[in-house]
Amino acid sequence: MKSRLLFLVFLVAFLATNVAFGETFNVTNLEEFQDALTIAESNGEDDIINVAEGTYNINITSPLNYSTNDGDSGHTLTIQGAGVDKTILEGGRLRIDTDEDWNGGDRGADVTIEGMTFKNRRGYIHGTHINVKIKECTFSTGGGIEVRLDSGTITVTNNIFSGNSSVWGGGITTYLRSEGTITITNNIFSGNSAKDYTNPLNGYGGGVLAHLWLGTITITNNIFSGNSADHGGGVSVYLTSGTLTITNNTFSGNLASQDGGGVWARSYYDSATLNIYNNIFFDNTANAGDDLHIGCDCNGNHIGSIINLYNNNFSGNADFDTGQSEDLFINETDNYSHGGNIQENPLFVDAENGDFHLQSTSPCIDTGTNDAPYLPDTDKDGKPRIIDGNGDDIATVDMGPYEFGDICEGDFDGDSDVDGSDLATFAADFGRTDCSGDCEGDFDNDGDVDGSDLAVFAADFGRTDCPVCE
Known part of the structure; x- marks a missing residue:
């Protein structure tokens, strides 16, 4: 009896030790990091990899790699650094693939990356039906990151993307080839570019490329400044059916060599809905649609998608009634509605140095609409989203990502x-x-x-x- 009891104690201790090891890894160098990824591929646990403070110089020919097909289905992988200024991955790629051959392998294998900086290389996440979260990271002077899924959710929150370049999605590519949800909130995209040097018309989304067959794309409380592409200097969106909502963002100084300096959006079916509310478009340039270019008849039936354009500020050459002008171009306007849009200098505090808060005399204060879809509760600084900023005792949301008021x-x-x-x-x-x-x-x-x-x-x-x- 005593020996049996000792055996059970030993067994419990052994299992507890292995579960702890399988769940949490604390890594301090590249070898430990890759070992943790390799074990996590098939250990059947919800794994957390804590990456210690330091700079990790990844060899270009030997990327950090997590690659599986059926071995870890339904489990989560969380990679978290010590902080965006403390844990730095430089030079090589972090590659996470939960379905190598698109055969429906690790369904539900959620992936979270947070609290680190990626420099001088493009990250990659691929999977079937998974939920991906990227939060509180910096991607700079590389290729940003690409998230390519069959279905699921992609959530991108509180990150900085600066000085990155790629053919598609200079800052980030978010691609769902069937159905799901893409949410991009509280990020800064600055100085990114999307350019195909073999085909000068093929670069899409200087800051963001978002592609979705069916579902919702929501872009709120972001800043897009100084980005460039052939199509969609700030953002490029392709939506087959579903809903695109762009609410309370600032698009300033973005460039498209073709169309959509601020935003380029395409919807295939007329059942799609495009909501554009409370944004600031200013000083963007393109051959067509300096601030906003929407093509909403890709199936060729001459019926446009539902387009709601309300309480935005444009650069100064937008004809809101026709929807076809220098700053604003919509190819099919039979399902287009608008109101409350203005065309004035938004009076940023210091746009040249990246401060897109509003001065006290800005025309964008209290001129948004509180009925905007997916209106966040807080602004990019975390302050309440709807306050009385102009002293008329009426709390009305501002345009752009920052709410004015102390x-x-x-x-x-x-x-x-x-x-x-x-x-x-x-x-x-x-x-x-x-x-x-x-x-x-x-x-x-x-x-x-x-x-x-x-x-x-x-x-x-x-x-x-x-x-x-x-």
């Missing part, structure tokens, strides 16, 4: 001042260490209400000019 963190009751009633609310929370989203005074979201939160509240206390929020 928010009062301590105005809990929303009465435009921070006074005794707000102090009582804060005092009721002060000292708590068990916050899980229910402490109003936990301004830094670290799970407690302490001295750092008190400093934030004290800075606002006594203010009587807090903007109205919806």
Whole structure:
């Protein structure tokens, strides 16, 4: 009996040790990194690879590789660095392939990459039906990254893509050949290019190329500046059927040698819907459609897709009634509707140096529409998305990714001042260490209400000019 008990204790310890190893890897060099990827291919676990701070110089001929077909189906792979400025992969490729031969291999094998910098090479993720998340990374002076799936979801959040180049999707290519969802939110795309030097008309999407057969593409709270391509200097989208929504972005100084300096969009079937709301298009150039170029009759039946163009700011040469002009070109307008669009200098704080916040006199303040589809709750800085920025006591969303206005963190009751009633609310929370989203005074979201939160509240206390929020 005693020997049997000892055996069971040993067995439990052995299994626990192996599960822990299979789930989490802490790597500090390229050899350990590749070993972790190789084990994760077939260990049947939800794997996390923590990549320590440092610069990892990857050999161009020996990329980091995760490649499987059926061996790890349904499990997750998370690769996370120590921070975008701390973990740097340079020179070679990180290649993740969960379905080598497109035969439906590792379905549901979700992939997450976060908290690291990729330099001087293009990353690659390929799979069948998986969910891919790329968040809080930087891709610079290389080829960005390509995500190519049969179906699933692609979510790209809080990244920076700068100085990358490729034939398609200089910053990122997001490709779903059947159905799914593509979401691109809170990113910066600057100085990327898409160019095919063997075919000068074949470069699509300087910042982003998004391709989807059926489903939804949502692009919100992003900045696209100084990108270039043959088609779609900032963004190039191809949608067969489904919904494209572009809400609260800024497109500035992008260039297309052919069409769509800011955005180039194509929809195949007239059942597709294109929603363009609350964006700033300014100083983009192209041969046709400097700011926006939409082709919505690719099936040739002379019936256009549904196009909703509301509360955007264009560069100055857009005819919103006809939809066919220098800055705005839509080839089929029978299902096109518009309203609330303007054409003025948006008055950025310092566009030349990448600051696309709005000056206090910007015409884009409080001129968006609160009814925009997929309107985010917060702006790119994390501030409330709908506030009264012009002092008329009406909370209206701004155009572009940044909301204008100095928010009062301590105005809990929303009465435009921070006074005794707000102090009582804060005092009721002060000292708590068990916050899980229910402490109003936990301004830094670290799970407690302490001295750092008190400093934030004290800075606002006594203010009587807090903007109205919806």
